Amino acid sequence: MTMDRLIFSMIFIFSMIILPSWAKKDGNHLHVGFYKIQCPNVERIVADVVFKAYLKDLRVTPHLLRLFFHDCFVKGCDASLLLDSTPSGEPVEKTSPANGNSLKGLDLIDEIKTRIEEECPETVSCADILAFATRDATVLSGMPYYPVPAGRRDGRTSLASDVRGNLPSGGTPIDDIIDIFKKKDFSVEEMVVLLGAHSLGSAHCGVFDYRLYNFSSTQTRDPSLNPFYAAHLSATCPRFRQNGDVTTNFDPITPFSLDNMYYWNLLKGRGLLEADQALATNPKTSEFVHKMAFDPIGWKRKFTKAIIHLGRTDVLTGKNGEIRKSCRATK
Numbered sequence: 499m500t501m502d503r504l505i506f507s508m509i510f511i512f513s514m515i516i517l518p519s520w521a522k523k524d525g526n527h528l529h530v531g532f533y534k535i536q537c538p539n540v541e542r543i544v545a546d547v548v549f550k551a552y553l554k555d556l557r558v559t560p561h562l563l564r565l566f567f568h569d570c571f572v573k574g575c576d577a578s579l580l581l582d583s584t585p586s587g588e589p590v591e592k593t594s595p596a597n598g599n600s601l602k603g604l605d606l607i608d609e610i611k612t613r614i615e616e617e618c619p620e621t622v623s624c625a626d627i628l629a630f631a632t633r634d635a636t637v638l639s640g641m642p643y644y645p646v647p648a649g650r651r652d653g654r655t656s657l658a659s660d661v662r663g664n665l666p667s668g669g670t671p672i673d674d675i676i677d678i679f680k681k682k683d684f685s686v687e688e689m690v691v692l693l694g695a696h697s698l699g700s701a702h703c704g705v706f707d708y709r710l711y712n713f714s715s716t717q718t719r720d721p722s723l724n725p726f727y728a729a730h731l732s733a734t735c736p737r738f739r740q741n742g743d744v745t746t747n748f749d750p751i752t753p754f755s756l757d758n759m760y761y762w763n764l765l766k767g768r769g770l771l772e773a774d775q776a777l778a779t780n781p782k783t784s785e786f787v788h789k790m791a792f793d794p795i796g797w798k799r800k801f802t803k804a805i806i807h808l809g810r811t812d813v814l815t816g817k818n819g820e821i822r823k824s825c826r827a828t829k
Contacts, residue, residue, distance in 0.1 A: 527815040528647035532626070537618035541646075544630040547610045552638045556754045559635040560699030561603035566632040567695070567808065568597060569625075571682060572664045574812025576653030576819060577624035580607060582826040584656055594661035600702075604826075607631065611825050624825035625650035629809045636805070639698060639756040644802045646809065651819030654828045668705050668771035672780045675773060682811055684804070690786040691800045692808065696774055697760040698753070700745040703735035706770055711737050722775050724767030731770075746770065758798075761791035 533540045552558045569579035572591055579591045579601075592601055607624065610631060614622050626648045637643050666675045679689040709720035710732050719728060727750070734746045747753035748770050749760055760774075764787055769775030777783045790797040820829055 528649045528810060528813060530645040530647050532648035533618075533622060537614065537621045539617060540614055540622050540626075541630055543613050543617065544610050544627060545634045547606070547613060548631050548634040549638065551606050551609075552635065556639075557699070558603065558606065559639040559756060560695070561601075562606070562628070562632045562635045563695045563698065565601060565603050565607070566628055566805075567692075568601070568665060569628060570808050570811045571678070572660050573653060573655075574814070575625050575629065575650055575809055576812075576814050577628060577650075577822070577825060578653040578656040580604065580624055580628070580825040581653075581656040581828065584654070584828060586655070586657075589658040590656040591658055591661055592656075594658040596661045596665045596667070607825055615823065620821050620823060623650050623652045623819075623821050625652055625813070627825070632805070636756055639754065641756050641798055642802055644806060647806070649813075649815050651814040651816075652822045652825075652828075653814060653819055666773060668701065668773055669708075670773050672773065672776045672783060676782065684807070686782055687786050687800075688804045688807065690777060690783050691790065691797065691804045693774065693777065694758065694760045694790065694797060694801055695756070696748040696771070697756050697758070698748065700747045700753075701770055702742070703744045703746070704742065706731070706772070707735045707737075709772055710735065720772065720775075722767060722769075722772075722779070727766075727768045748774075756801075758790050758794040761787050761797070765791055 548558065548562075565579060566575075568591075569575060569577060572578065579597070581590050581592070583590060591597065607627060610627050611624060614627065626646075629646050629648065629650065633644060633646050664678065666678055670678075676686055676689060679686075679692075684692070709723060710728060711718060713720045723731075730750070731746065735744055749763060750768060751763065752759045763769060764775060764778040767775070769778065778787045790800075822828060
């Protein structure tokens with residue numbers, strides 16, 4: 499047995515032992531073990547492909563988390579984000595300014611789909627593949643394993659116009675973000691917990707550099723920024739220089755670990771995005787930021803529970819939707 503296979507097997511077996519009882523519950527017509535008859539090896543295939551990709555690039559986890567969130571929060575978890583086009587010919591979700599050219603991980607989903615189609619043709623939905631892959635990536639980045647209720651079907655439509663108002667940006671006011679999550683049946687605490695995914699990933703300078711050089715009509719720099727952190731960001735994204743391709747990590751301390759350091763950074767004024775930093779001071783959210791900062795185990799448990807909740811958002815099941823042959827095109 500090769501070393502990478504041994505490590506993968508140890509992670510898979512160990513994580514199965516620590517399942518919380520609430521994670522086994524089903525809902526929204528989804529259930530754990532949905533493919534045990536039609537495609538019994540599906541989750542092992544997904545885990546294998548994700549693991550090999552993770553060994554090559556640790557950024558696989560934030561890429562998949564972003565795909566999962568951006569898919570589920572627009573029309574529900576129906577893989578509509580993955581479509582390149584639809585019969586209507588209208589612009590699809592991935593072309594929306596909220597997604598632009600920033601979506602990564604699409605090729606990985608294609609690879610998984612190809613592997614599964616070879617073994618179980620037209621059986622496993624792209625929506626379920628994305629849910630399984632996101633779970634496996636978070637485990638590799640330090641989260642506890644959780645079973646994924648499956649049975650989602652793929653959507654046949656995808657419209658860029660549907661994205662507007664459903665995905666917050668880095669400068670969206672906290673009250674507006676709360677409303678977006680509330681429409682999807684998430685509490686304020688669940689929102690703060692899920693935003694902890696910004697423990698991973700990065701952002702281009704253009705997303706946040708206004709906080710350094712043009713924050714408001716009266717203040718050049720965002721006063722909520724830690725001065726030392728602001729100096730670090732200024733060195734990374736100098737003023738009056740083309741920084742279009744330059745990125746910086748959300749978490750300057752543990753950038754490749756999905757952990758509660760995100761909340762500690764917010765308490766220290768090291769939130770990269772204005773919306774993230776505002777969580778630490780807004781009276782509706784600050785209590786939860788402090789709570790998560792001092793309870794790493796509790797945050798991981800809540801994050802796992804919240805992402806299972808996310809995966810049940812407005813799903814298509816039964817005879818609704820379809821099972822695509824390719825995740826990029828409808829039948």
